[in-house]
Amino acid sequence: MKMIERKQLRQKPEKGTALGFGRYFTDYMFTMKYNEKEGWHDAQIEPNEPVRFDLATTIFHYAQGIFEGMKAFVQPDGKIAVFRPEENWARMNRSAARMCIPQFPAELAEEGLEELLKVERDWIPTEPGTALYIRPTIIATRVMLGVHASTEYLFFIILSPVGSYYAHGLEPTKLLVEDFYVRSAIGGTGEAKCLGNYAASMKAGEEAEEKGFDQVLWLDAKEKKYVEEVGSMNMFFVIDGEVVTPELVGSILPGITRKSCLQILRDRGYRVSERRISIDEVIAAAENGKLDEAFGTGTAAVISPVGLIRYKGKDYTINGGKMGDVTRMLYDTITGIQYGKREDPYGWKKIVG
Numbered sequence: 001m002k003m004i005e006r007k008q009l010r011q012k013p014e015k016g017t018a019l020g021f022g023r024y025f026t027d028y029m030f031t032m033k034y035n036e037k038e039g040w041h042d043a044q045i046e047p048n049e050p051v052r053f054d055l056a057t058t059i060f061h062y063a064q065g066i067f068e069g070m071k072a073f074v075q076p077d078g079k080i081a082v083f084r085p086e087e088n089w090a091r092m093n094r095s096a097a098r099m100c101i102p103q104f105p106a107e108l109a110e111e112g113l114e115e116l117l118k119v120e121r122d123w124i125p126t127e128p129g130t131a132l133y134i135r136p137t138i139i140a141t142r143v144m145l146g147v148h149a150s151t152e153y154l155f156f157i158i159l160s161p162v163g164s165y166y167a168h169g170l171e172p173t174k175l176l177v178e179d180f181y182v183r184s185a186i187g188g189t190g191e192a193k194c195l196g197n198y199a200a201s202m203k204a205g206e207e208a209e210e211k212g213f214d215q216v217l218w219l220d221a222k223e224k225k226y227v228e229e230v231g232s233m234n235m236f237f238v239i240d241g242e243v244v245t246p247e248l249v250g251s252i253l254p255g256i257t258r259k260s261c262l263q264i265l266r267d268r269g270y271r272v273s274e275r276r277i278s279i280d281e282v283i284a285a286a287e288n289g290k291l292d293e294a295f296g297t298g299t300a301a302v303i304s305p306v307g308l309i310r311y312k313g314k315d316y317t318i319n320g321g322k323m324g325d326v327t328r329m330l331y332d333t334i335t336g337i338q339y340g341k342r343e344d345p346y347g348w349k350k351i352v353g
């Protein structure tokens with residue numbers, strides 16, 4: 001694959017720096033372009049540097065764009081592993097279909113990612129709980145103000161060494177149940193990983209943060225009755241021994257960590273349901289002492305315990321505000337596989353270099 005070298009490499013964060021999430025970026029990125037005549041073309045590794053765009057470019061006006069999130073981990077033998085990349089490429093092409101973006105060749109994206117990771121190997125952090133976050137993105141690049149799908153696109157992959165997504169690490173998160181704003185309705189774009197979903201969630205997120213919460217827990221748009229997701233995480237509840245996650249009704253992102261957790265839970269004999277779950281059921285369980293655990297799952301968030309939920313002005317503490325056993329088991333299993341500390345019976349890890 002063609003590679004354009006940088007003149008000067010960036011300063012890497014010192015060992016032991018609190019990396020946070022998405023604050024540092026590596027030296028190179030993978031890019032490819034699309035136009036109607038050539039299809040996807042010009043795949044290359046190039047310096048990750050600011051790019052100039054005409055301000056009439058479609059992406060800036062109508063947000064016709066999608067992204068993904070993956071992680072790369074250094075294994076005990078020094079090899080680089082990525083967690084279930086083929087799932088992300090497949091979801092990205094489903095998001096593309098929803099957003100009128102042409103399908104991209106997943107094999108070429110994977111080849112570009114693997115080349116990029118080999119070049120950027122030294123950027124992968126090795127402290128516990130850290131990883132190299134991978135952000136593949138497609139943006140509409142035609143210069144045009146008509147509200148139509150673009151005929152030109154840029155696909156890029158940038159990389160960021162990260163620590164935990166939440167500033168407080170594995171400390172249980174506090175969620176505010178959002179009963180005014182909505183994230184997505186059925187028929188909308190909620191199950192696509194498109195840029196606008198995240199912009200639309202910021203108002204509620206900001207109001208929740210002002211009240212001391214980490215995130216909002218979204219309810220369905222039609223009845224404001226059923227629990228959906230958290231925006232950066234899918235949700236799970238352990239109620240009276242049953243592990244419940246909202247079913248993918250069309251307005252919820254089909255998370256890859258969510259899917260992995262479901263498989264682990266089923267294989268270990270837990271009682272698991274993907275079903276609609278009303279906020280009233282969650283609150284009743286909390287009141288009756290039957291809400292054993294709640295946690296979120298996501299690439300960035302990994303497995304994050306939820307320690308408190310506020311609904312209609314009332315706070316409900318879950319499991320004494322501590323991480324529960326099911327949450328811990330899933331966290332240990334998923335991260336154990338990712339960091340190569342446990343067997344990978346499912347073949348989820350792709351060794352790329």
Ligand code: COI
Nearest residue numbers: 069070232298299300301
């Ligand atoms: C991820 O977990 O990779 C996400 O994309 C969620 C968030 C950081 C936007």
